[in-house]
Amino acid sequence: MSEAIEYERVGDIAVLKANNPPVNALGMDVRAGLIAGVERAEAEGARAILIYGGGRTYFAGADIREFGKPPTKPYLPDVCNRIEASPLLVVSAMHGTALGGGLEIAVSTHYRIAVPSARMGLPEVHLGLIPGATGTQRLPRLVGVEKSLDIMTTGRQINAQQALELGVIDGIAEGEPRDIGLTYAQELLDAGAPRRAVSEMPAPAPIDFDAAYDATLARSRGQISPAYCVRAVKAACDLPFAEGVAAERALFRELMETDQRQGMIHAFFSERAVSKLPELEGVAPRDVNAIGVIGGGTMGSGIATACLLSGLNVVLLEMTPEAAEAARGRIEGNLGGAVKRGKLSQDKYDAITGKALTLSTEYAALSDVDLVIEAVFEEMGVKKQVFTQLDAVCKRGAVLASNTSYLDIDEIAACTSRRGDVIGLHFFSPAHVMKLLEVVVADATAPDVVATGFALGKKLGKVSVRAGVCDGFIGNRILKTYRTCADHLVLDGASPYQIDKAMTGFGFAMGPFAVADLAGLDIGWATRKRLAPTRDPRERVPTYPDKLCEHGNFGQKTGKGYYDYAGGKRGGVPNPQVMELIEAERAELGIAPREFSDEDIVRRYMASMVNEAAKVVGEGIARRPLDVDMTLLFGYGFPRYNGGPLKWADMQGLPALLDDICGYAEEDAYFWQPAPLLEQLVAEGRSFDDLNKEAA
Numbered sequence: 022m023s024e025a026i027e028y029e030r031v032g033d034i035a036v037l038k039a040n041n042p043p044v045n046a047l048g049m050d051v052r053a054g055l056i057a058g059v060e061r062a063e064a065e066g067a068r069a070i071l072i073y074g075g076g077r078t079y080f081a082g083a084d085i086r087e088f089g090k091p092p093t094k095p096y097l098p099d100v101c102n103r104i105e106a107s108p109l110l111v112v113s114a115m116h117g118t119a120l121g122g123g124l125e126i127a128v129s130t131h132y133r134i135a136v137p138s139a140r141m142g143l144p145e146v147h148l149g150l151i152p153g154a155t156g157t158q159r160l161p162r163l164v165g166v167e168k169s170l171d172i173m174t175t176g177r178q179i180n181a182q183q184a185l186e187l188g189v190i191d192g193i194a195e196g197e198p199r200d201i202g203l204t205y206a207q208e209l210l211d212a213g214a215p216r217r218a219v220s221e222m223p224a225p226a227p228i229d230f231d232a233a234y235d236a237t238l239a240r241s242r243g244q245i246s247p248a249y250c251v252r253a254v255k256a257a258c259d260l261p262f263a264e265g266v267a268a269e270r271a272l273f274r275e276l277m278e279t280d281q282r283q284g285m286i287h288a289f290f291s292e293r294a295v296s297k298l299p300e301l302e303g304v305a306p307r308d309v310n311a312i313g314v315i316g317g318g319t320m321g322s323g324i325a326t327a328c329l330l331s332g333l334n335v336v337l338l339e340m341t342p343e344a345a346e347a348a349r350g351r352i353e354g355n356l357g358g359a360v361k362r363g364k365l366s367q368d369k370y371d372a373i374t375g376k377a378l379t380l381s382t383e384y385a386a387l388s389d390v391d392l393v394i395e396a397v398f399e400e401m402g403v404k405k406q407v408f409t410q411l412d413a414v415c416k417r418g419a420v421l422a423s424n425t426s427y428l429d430i431d432e433i434a435a436c437t438s439r440r441g442d443v444i445g446l447h448f449f450s451p452a453h454v455m456k457l458l459e460v461v462v463a464d465a466t467a468p469d470v471v472a473t474g475f476a477l478g479k480k481l482g483k484v485s486v487r488a489g490v491c492d493g494f495i496g497n498r499i500l501k502t503y504r505t506c507a508d509h510l511v512l513d514g515a516s517p518y519q520i521d522k523a524m525t526g527f528g529f530a531m532g533p534f535a536v537a538d539l540a541g542l543d544i545g546w547a548t549r550k551r552l553a554p555t556r557d558p559r560e561r562v563p564t565y566p567d568k569l570c571e572h573g574n575f576g577q578k579t580g581k582g583y584y585d586y587a588g589g590k591r592g593g594v595p596n597p598q599v600m601e602l603i604e605a606e607r608a609e610l611g612i613a614p615r616e617f618s619d620e621d622i623v624r625r626y627m628a629s630m631v632n633e634a635a636k637v638v639g640e641g642i643a644r645r646p647l648d649v650d651m652t653l654l655f656g657y658g659f660p661r662y663n664g665g666p667l668k669w670a671d672m673q674g675l676p677a678l679l680d681d682i683c684g685y686a687e688e689d690a691y692f693w694q695p696a697p698l699l700e701q702l703v704a705e706g707r708s709f710d711d712l713n714k715e716a717a
């Protein structure tokens with residue numbers, strides 16, 4: 022008998038306990054152990070079988086690490102069918118998270134009971150898959166087509182109470198899963214309850230599957246697995262159970278071969294790997310309870326909100342009482358939004374705004390905080406003044422962090438007497454919503470300060486990525502490059518609207534010009550003016566966006582930018598002035614506009630992103646390719662199903678990408694300088710993922 026399933030006999034009941042920490046994933050040993058356990062129970066003459074999970078959870082799904090490798094027997098659908106086919110009464114007792122294959126096992130048992138805190142779901146779509154172990158055939162028979170499609174296509178989790186109301190489980194009981202399961206199984210035996218097989222229930226009533234398919238596809242922005250769920254569930258209505266299972270299997274296998282599946286599974290593991298840094302092993306973070314925030318503008322108020330929502334006390338420092346009140350208003354607005362969305366109770370809101378938040382205009386108020394995050398204007402002079410004062414007032418051991426977007430953290434640290442305590446903590450706007458946190462490690466930053474940055478990120482529910490110091494760190498540096506590529510495409514013949522359309526077609530939530538309108542065109546304008554005196558003459562910088570700004574068009578906040586928002590923020594339509602300005606600039610520069618297909622645009626834009634990302638990794642600004650991938654995914658709207666720019670690059674093939682870059686370099690050798698790391702990987706026949714594996 023496999024050790025992954027422990028067998029125990031309690032009277033008439035054979036107990037199968039999963040023992041595959043940490044999440045009882047249904048790897049080969051577990052699957053084999055389940056079949057062996059059922060067979061042994063039958064051979065020994067037990068009357069019922071109880072299945073439950075040891076440790077923190079019932080089965081949390083198939084073993085994702087096996088995906089992409091040749092499947093090994095026994096296959097999970099066969100395990101499900103074998104469990105259900107047992108003549109004994111099979112009962113599941115669920116706790117923790119019964120997800121994916123875990124829920125599929127559960128609905129293959131004849132009765133299900135769960136502890137109140139148990140959660141269930143079919144999250145396969147988040148891995149680019151559909152439930153592939155009979156879930157698309159059994160769940161609709163149990164709860165109907167619409168409800169099961171909702172669960173499958175969103176991948177959302179439901180709690181025990183919702184599962185009971187839907188009929189996914191038969192009861193809820195407090196206690197240890199083994200105890201509640203044994204009691205329930207005995208009750209069923211005593212009551213002479215019949216064996217109950219979901220596969221033998223009548224086929225579910227169909228819906229308009231064509232409409233459901235189209236609606237699902239439209240909602241999922243290019244991701245195909247949710248729409249595949251609709252096809253699989255249709256099979257549950259149209260076909261006898263066994264044929265439906267075969268149809269589900271075929272769809273599952275088809276998805277298993279896709280880049281989307283690879284991209285999403287890369288994202289799943291990278292999201293977890295990103296904060297695991299060998300240098301932090303065994304390094305204890307400093308205690309952080311009280312946070313200081315300096316500056317209560319867009320970022321400072323968002324950062325304060327994030328900290329307050331995570332139970333931290335915040336002291337926010339502004340320049341004047343009026344500015345402090347304005348910051349309070351912004352924070353209360355953010356927290357009020359959380360109350361409206363049901364994420365925060367009114368009581369907690371009152372407690373936070375009453376006690377946890379303090380506003381001040383005096384540095385002395387920061388003398389007791391454990392960590393300060395500076396979010397004042399993006400000017401080195403102002404930052405230096407702030408850090409000099411922090412050095413004077415903050416207690417020894419306090420972490421001093423800057424939220425700067427581009428500035429040199431080493432230079433900021435140098436104006437303090439405690440460079441080891443200084444770090445960059447770069448949040449993204451809105452800071453209480455966006456998941457990314459760049460932890461920017463300067464030359465002298467102490468390891469426990471880095472560990473504290475990661476610990477804070479975890480507490481705030483962020484995905485934290487380690488970045489080195491350079492202009493823009495990981496994310497903004499890469500953004501600057503692909504934005505420049507978009508600008509070049511416009512000068513050479515594409516329109517901003519075609520580029521936005523091509524990139525949303527690729528899966529970005531918004532294209533670069535719509536994003537610029539949202540962020541405010543004045544920011545880029547100021548940056549261009551600042552950089553103009555030191556700009557390399559070979560750099561191609563369009564001037565038409567400056568003219569747009571000179572006319573007061575700063576994007577959404579002024580109602581007009583690349584788009585005209587007269588019809589509301591969502592309904593931006595192309596601003597006709599833009600193409601006039603672009604055409605005038607092309608004429609002035611003597612550029613004959615070229616046709617670019619959407620595919621050309623994607624290829625160039627992505628090549629520029631990958632090339633800069635490879636430089637960022639090659640220079641050690643990002644430790645691993647996966648760090649770049651997670652930065653773009655969680656901070657810049659990169660489509661999860663493409664895995665991140667460097668995973669995408671691997672899937673395209675690095676030699677072809679390098680060829681493209683070298684081809685583009687014939688037109689503009691200054692911009693398209695191939696990244697040495699990319700050249701090296703191509704020469705060695707290796708991939709970015711090889712670098713991830715070497716670093717693991």
Ligand code: 3HC
Pocket residue numbers: 043044046081082083084085086097118120121122123125144145148151152153154156290293294
């Ligand atoms: N397979 C393999 N490893 C898994 C896994 C799985 N299904 N689920 C989690 N793990 C690993 C994680 O990678 C992590 O490993 P690490 O410690 O080496 O980084 C470890 O288990 C703990 O996971 P988390 O850090 O995520 O722990 P949490 O407590 O935060 O979350 C969880 C637990 C909710 C179960 C979460 O891990 C999760 O959502 N897992 C994925 C669940 C899932 O997608 N299941 C469906 C799988 S596909 C399937 O079943 C196909 C079938 O239909 C045929």
Ligand code: NAI
Pocket residue numbers: 315316317318319320321338339340344395396397398399400403407424425426427447448449450
């Ligand atoms: P903002 O202009 O909205 O807010 C700055 C605030 O700082 C103002 O309220 C101002 O009164 C206050 N302030 C200025 N000097 C101060 C001082 N000496 N003491 C106390 N308060 C002072 O600016 P925003 O957008 O919040 O940016 C702040 C920082 O965050 C900048 O470094 C910026 O680069 C960075 N950042 C901005 C992002 C964004 O999307 N806006 C994203 C990530 C980082």
